[in-house]
Amino acid sequence: MTAKMIRWAAAAIGLGIALSTSFAAAEETATEFPLLKPTRQEWSFAGFFGQYDQAQLQRGYHIYKEVCSSCHSMKLVKFRNLADEGGPGFTEEQVKALAAEFTIMDGPNDEGEMFERPRLPSDPFPSPYPNDKAASFSNGGAIPPDLSLIAKARAVHRGFPQFVFDMFWPYQEQGPDYIASLLTGYQDPPPEGVEVPEGTYYNPHFMNGISLRMPPPIDDDLLEYTDGTPQTKEQYAKDVAAFLMWAAEPHLDARKALGLKVMLYLIVFAGILYFAKRQVWRGVPH
Ligand code: HEC
Structure with missing residues (x-):
């Protein structure tokens, strides 16, 4: 071995050590979000044979309409989808009535005027804000994301070895698990010594930081359930999460x-x- 080769080898080993220590240092300092992993819930649509629970989807729509829709749009869902097979199972008549609760700007009519009319089953769910600027202005600078596909757009890494097991007993409920945990995960006051930015709410389940600009949207006894289902925050969160899963994957029943x-x-x-x-x-x- 020549002296030159030895020098090269020593340099390579030195570089390797320097890199691995700097990576280790970076890993130690960087905090990983979410601080708490989503709690795994029981879902009727989990596993190989899982199917949606129609009554749960109907309750979920109720919560979306009464609570979430005041800030979040769901532009990709039409009212008629609520009567689709494998969905919440509302009848066509019920869907007509649900759609007609909202209005939409239509036109121009024969006189060239725009006019407001009740929504039809073929119209999409209404958006609470006319544009992103208005949405961000009303929410302290954060735009409430459209919820049509949110259940598929959020997944927290489960880490080794869990993700290997997930391949054999398919785990596809990351989205609803995350949403249910997020909605129930707020902590007020935040733990001692934690500095929460002004206008945000501490939530260790949030994927993108220690807090977010959505105030806790649900609480116990917020809405009435007529079918005897418990009116708890946890139940509301589960029901709306299941509804959002259906919106993001409407053909799950048929696929399974x-x-x-x-x-x-x-x-x-x-x-x-x-x-x-x-x-x-x-x-x-x-
Ligand atoms: C008062 C307005 C408001 C209401 C009501 C509201 N949200 Fe939000 N939501 C927001 C805002 C603002 C954000 C963006 C937060 C941020 O990024 O800081 C958000 C973000 C989210 C997110 C994305 C979180 C992430 O990981 O990025 C989900 C999911 C969500 N909301 C679900 C819901 C559901 C379900 C309801 C109804 C139970 C609801 N929200 C009600 C304002 C609201």
């Missing part, structure tokens, strides 16, 4: 039912192929 049939078909077909192969090659020396 078809997936099961396809797997059964493939298993039977694999068996037939195996016996056909044995039959065809019977007696052929190989």
Whole structure:
């Protein structure tokens, strides 16, 4: 080995040590969000055979309409979707009535004027603000995100080895677990010594920092449930999270039912192929 090679090797080892210590130092100082992982909930739509619970989706719509829709839009959902198969299961008549509770600007009419009319099932859910500037102005500089796809847009990493197990018993409820934890995770007052920025609310379940600009939207007994379901903050959070999951993945029921049939078909077909192969090659020396 020449002296030059030894010098190179020493330099490479030195660089390696320097890099790994600096990465370790960075890891120690950087705080990872969320401070608390989402609590895993029981969902009717989890697992291989899971399906939505219609009554829960209906309650979830109720909460979205009464609470969340005053700040959040859901532009991708039309009222008629509420009657779609695999959804909350409202009847067409109910959907007409639900849509007509809101108005929309339409036109121009024959005289060239814009006019307001009640919404129809073919209209989307209303947006609370005319534009992002108004939304941000009313919420201290933060724009409440559109909730149409939020249940698919938020997922907290589960880490090793959990994510390996998740592949075998499919875990796709990161979104609703996160939303339910976020809605119930506010802590007031915040823990001692924690400085919370002005106008934000401490929530260790928030993915993007220690606090967010959404005030705690739900509390116990906020809304009346007519079917005897407990009127707790936790139940409201679960119901609205399930509703948002349906909005983001409206065909989950059909997908799971078809997936099961396809797997059964493939298993039977694999068996037939195996016996056909044995039959065809019977007696052929190989
Ligand atoms: C008073 C207005 C207001 C109400 C009511 C409200 N939100 Fe929010 N929401 C906000 C704002 C503002 C943000 C953005 C917060 C931020 O980024 O600091 C937000 C953010 C969110 C987020 C995204 C959090 C993230 O990880 O980025 C979710 C999910 C959410 N809201 C769900 C809901 C649900 C569900 C309801 C109804 C139960 C609701 N919100 C009611 C104002 C509101």
